[in-house]
Amino acid sequence: xxxxxxxxxxxxxxxxxxxxxxxxxxxxxxxxxxxxxxxxxxxxxxxxxxxxxxxxxxxxxxxxxxxxxxxxxxxxxxxxxxxxxxxxxxxxxxxxxxxxxxxxxxxxxxxxxxxxxxxxxxxxxxxxxxxxxxxxxxxxxxxxxxxxxxxxxxxxxxxxxxxxxxxxxxxxxxxxxxxxxxxxxxxxxxxxxxxxxxxxxxxxxxxxxx
Amino acid sequence: xxxxxxxxxxxxxxxxxxxxxxxxxxxxxxxxxxxxxxxxxxxxxxxxxxxxxxxxxxxxxxxxxxxxxxxxxxxxxxxxxxxxxxxxxxxxxxxxxxxxxxxxxxxxxxxxxxxxxxxxxxxxxxxxxxxxxxxxxxxxxxxxxxxxxxxxxxxxxxxxxxxxxxxxxxxxxxxxxxxxxxxxxxxxxxxxxxxxx
Numbered sequence: 001x002x003x004x005x006x007x008x009x010x011x012x013x014x015x016x017x018x019x020x021x022x023x024x025x026x027x028x029x030x031x032x033x034x035x036x037x038x039x040x041x042x043x044x045x046x047x048x049x050x051x052x053x054x055x056x057x058x059x060x061x062x063x064x065x066x067x068x069x070x071x072x073x074x075x076x077x078x079x080x081x082x083x084x085x086x087x088x089x090x091x092x093x094x095x096x097x098x099x100x101x102x103x104x105x106x107x108x109x110x111x112x113x114x115x116x117x118x119x120x121x122x123x124x125x126x127x128x129x130x131x132x133x134x135x136x137x138x139x140x141x142x143x144x145x146x147x148x149x150x151x152x153x154x155x156x157x158x159x160x161x162x163x164x165x166x167x168x169x170x171x172x173x174x175x176x177x178x179x180x181x182x183x184x185x186x187x188x189x190x191x192x193x194x195x196x197x198x199x200x201x202x203x204x205x206x207x208x209x210x
Numbered sequence: 211x212x213x214x215x216x217x218x219x220x221x222x223x224x225x226x227x228x229x230x231x232x233x234x235x236x237x238x239x240x241x242x243x244x245x246x247x248x249x250x251x252x253x254x255x256x257x258x259x260x261x262x263x264x265x266x267x268x269x270x271x272x273x274x275x276x277x278x279x280x281x282x283x284x285x286x287x288x289x290x291x292x293x294x295x296x297x298x299x300x301x302x303x304x305x306x307x308x309x310x311x312x313x314x315x316x317x318x319x320x321x322x323x324x325x326x327x328x329x330x331x332x333x334x335x336x337x338x339x340x341x342x343x344x345x346x347x348x349x350x351x352x353x354x355x356x357x358x359x360x361x362x363x364x365x366x367x368x369x370x371x372x373x374x375x376x377x378x379x380x381x382x383x384x385x386x387x388x389x390x391x392x393x394x395x396x397x398x399x400x401x402x403x404x405x406x407x
């Protein structure tokens with residue numbers, strides 16, 4: 001004799017037409033004998049029949065038209081997202097171009113300026129050295145060993161060293177300091193700001209799930 | 211509609227092509243309206259709720275990631291929206307009129323849905339009584355159980371399809387539907403006992 005709990009479980013399988021024949025026979029035998037299970041079975045089957053005989057109703061004639069009208073009236077969320085997407089891409093391109101060009105331009109200018117300064121410095125240094133050697137040649141030629149002239153030559157060397165030191169300091173002051181081994185100046189700052197802005201825009205781009 | 215052409219329509223609709231959306235949604239309109247009709251048993255509420263479902267589909271189409279069938283995703287939205295709207299209306303009805311009064315007013319339209327021309331007049335009366343009894347019990351069922359009965363027992367969706375809509379496993383789905391049927395049966399038994407006493 002099967003239990004009522006099992007019978008209730010099988011009634012659902014019977015409703016779904018997924019109970020095999022042997023178990024179907026067992027269930028029917030139980031229902032014959034058990035008043036409560038028979039009552040449950042009858043109610044569940046009548047519910048099932050009523051629900052299954054439900055007819056589909058037709059759509060109201062204006063249903064589709066109303067739907068399409070309300071969709072067109074609504075704020076076009078997706079189109080706004082599309083616009084934001086395009087705006088974001090455009091902004092990234094503009095920032096990359098503007099900051100990239102400014103940055104590269106500045107770096108090139110500084111590089112060439114530095115090169116000019118160094119070559120000018122080199123030229124002035126060689127001019128001084130030439131003057132000194134001319135003086136030495138003159139001294140050799142006359143074989144005149146004058147102590148005062150030798151002092152003047154030493155002073156000349158010192159002033160030469162001081163000039164080159166001050167030039168280096170000026171270059172440092174004008175074009176940036178050495179910070180953690182990375183040399184930064186105007187160009188680098190612009191590139192860094194541009195980079196931060198681009199990263200910000202990229203985060204915005206990802207946030208929009210594009 | 212093949213999966214590929216449906217996928218193309220979805221992509222076009224996401225990019226703002228309203229014609230593609232129209233084509234995509236057309237085969238589902240009647241089904242969604244009928245599900246809402248079974249849920250609310252009222253043309254106006256069914257109309258509003260099904261419009262709401264389809265507008266939600268439009269607004270959230272970009273969130274559909276092709277991880278399930280489009281119909282599964284649409285029915286998930288339909289199920290959730292119908293439950294939410296039903297709760298809202300139930301709360302509103304509690305403040306205005308009782309469900310019983312409402313049912314009384316709609317009896318005729320309900321029985322009209324279940325007309326069987328092969329029955330004798332006596333059988334017809336008996337059938338109408340059963341229909342009203344079931345309908346009344348359906349109205350007293352919790353909204354999440356009611357929607358499961360609508361999908362499974364009225365429209366014959368498979369357990370597998372319902373499990374995918376609910377995003378839960380087959381066993382859980384089966385036991386949830388079984389509990390909903392039991393609850394429906396218990397409401398009817400209780401009502402009969404009350405009438406008898």
